Amino acid sequence: MKKRIYFDHAATTPVDPAVFEAMKPYFCETFGNAANTVYSFGREAAQAVGEARAKVAKAINAGCRLLDSRQKDEVYFTSGGTEADVWALTGAAYANAAKGKHIVTTKIEHAAVMSTCAQLEKRGFEVTYVGVDARGVVRLDKLIGALRPDTVLVSVMAANNETGAIQPVEEIGKLCAERKILFHTDAVQAAGALDIDVKKWNVDMLSLSAHKFYGPKGIGALYIRKGVKIDKLISGGHQEFSQRGGTSNVPLIVGLGAAIEAAATQRETRVRHLKELKARLLSRLREIDYTSVNADPERTLPGTVSVGFGFIESEGLLTSLDLNGIAASSGSACASDSLEPSHVLLAMGLSHADAQGVLRFSFGKSNTVAEIDTCVDLLKDIVAKRREMSPLFAEFKAEKKFV
Numbered sequence: 001m002k003k004r005i006y007f008d009h010a011a012t013t014p015v016d017p018a019v020f021e022a023m024k025p026y027f028c029e030t031f032g033n034a035a036n037t038v039y040s041f042g043r044e045a046a047q048a049v050g051e052a053r054a055k056v057a058k059a060i061n062a063g064c065r066l067l068d069s070r071q072k073d074e075v076y077f078t079s080g081g082t083e084a085d086v087w088a089l090t091g092a093a094y095a096n097a098a099k100g101k102h103i104v105t106t107k108i109e110h111a112a113v114m115s116t117c118a119q120l121e122k123r124g125f126e127v128t129y130v131g132v133d134a135r136g137v138v139r140l141d142k143l144i145g146a147l148r149p150d151t152v153l154v155s156v157m158a159a160n161n162e163t164g165a166i167q168p169v170e171e172i173g174k175l176c177a178e179r180k181i182l183f184h185t186d187a188v189q190a191a192g193a194l195d196i197d198v199k200k201w202n203v204d205m206l207s208l209s210a211h212k213f214y215g216p217k218g219i220g221a222l223y224i225r226k227g228v229k230i231d232k233l234i235s236g237g238h239q240e241f242s243q244r245g246g247t248s249n250v251p252l253i254v255g256l257g258a259a260i261e262a263a264a265t266q267r268e269t270r271v272r273h274l275k276e277l278k279a280r281l282l283s284r285l286r287e288i289d290y291t292s293v294n295a296d297p298e299r300t301l302p303g304t305v306s307v308g309f310g311f312i313e314s315e316g317l318l319t320s321l322d323l324n325g326i327a328a329s330s331g332s333a334c335a336s337d338s339l340e341p342s343h344v345l346l347a348m349g350l351s352h353a354d355a356q357g358v359l360r361f362s363f364g365k366s367n368t369v370a371e372i373d374t375c376v377d378l379l380k381d382i383v384a385k386r387r388e389m390s391p392l393f394a395e396f397k398a399e400k401k402f403v
């Protein structure tokens with residue numbers, strides 16, 4: 001079989017072999033319960049969890065007692081990015097309900113934030129969804145206009161999963177701090193690509209997920225600034241400083257630690273490589289007529305490109321690519337089962353028809369320029385064939401003859 005090509009790293013990444021190696025001993029050998037530190041089995045596990053927490057804290061400039069005994073721990077492990085988002089939003093909303101029940105977020109958030117906001121609306125909270133400009137960047141003027149005396153929480157993602165558009169989190173963090181409003185950011189896509197600094201960004205809460213940066217699935221973290229009180233999402237034992245119950249998943253936690261450490265130390269090399277791939281795709285896409293790039297490539301994640309192919313539907317394109325062993329996406333993994341056009345692309349002002357013709361390519365550290373070339377060569381062919389069958393394109397051509 002021909003070698004397959006994977007261009008969907010925004011959906012998930014493979015576990016890095018070095019990360020997998022780091023995790024291995026914690027399944028069958030160092031298997032102790034990290035909460036039972038009366039004996040060495042548990043202490044070894046607790047030690048591994050502590051070291052992983054320190055790695056996460058170091059990568060995002062959060063507090064960690066293991067790094068500095070005067071600091072308070074600010075990193076809490078969760079089952080992934082979704083749990084971190086749900087915990088941050090519901091936890092902050094309920095803990096502050098006496099102060100106010102208004103939340104501000106954007107029209108381009110991940111389903112984890114969107115559906116939690118919808119849930120909170122059913123529970124008596126009011127949510128304002130701020131729009132974005134044509135580049136997919138949140139409108140700061142609109143965001144400021146949405147803030148009210150009873151606003152208790154603002155949640156804006158650091159970078160969008162469908163377009164890669166980077167959001168002005170530092171500015172928003174400052175705005176919120178001045179007004180003493182809690183600020184949460186979903187940094188799941190940003191991790192590994194941007195230099196995350198919770199202090200510089202002025203965030204109160206920040207979500208991470210390991211499987212977006214070559215760590216395992218099912219593990220993530222929520223940063224909660226010291227002094228910020230939010231309700232628990234998962235009550236139980238005394239794990240995670242009594243803030244999140246459940247026996248620590250030691251191998252996955254170790255995997256998150258190893259992955260975030262590698263992401264931080266290798267960030268510049270990885271970003272340079274991704275930018276090279278992106279530049280190649282952008283330049284070669286010019287060989288295909290009626291294509292448009294969504295969001296501003298200068299303001300997007302280094303490895304994410306969202307492209308509209310006029311007059312065709314992305315589902316058909318994806319199927320043809322898959323038949324040739326190439327994996328891309330029509331938007332977010334979470335939305336790909338539905339036939340609804342992406343809420344992110346619609347918020348940027350794309351028509352339903354244009355939003356239906358969009359593919360997302362998201363590159364990773366193992367991709368090559370040759371793979372991009374293979375993909376574009378194939379796309380030229382597939383797009384031409386699909387357009388030949390497209391009634392929309394026939395109509396367009398007929399109209400053009402008469403202008």
Ligand SMILES: *Cc1c(COP(=O)(O)O)cnc(C)c1O
Nearest residue numbers: 080081082110112161188189209
């Ligand atoms: C993937 C993703 C999530 C969900 O993370 P999981 O660990 O898969 O639950 C949340 N937000 C964004 C922006 C994502 O890309």
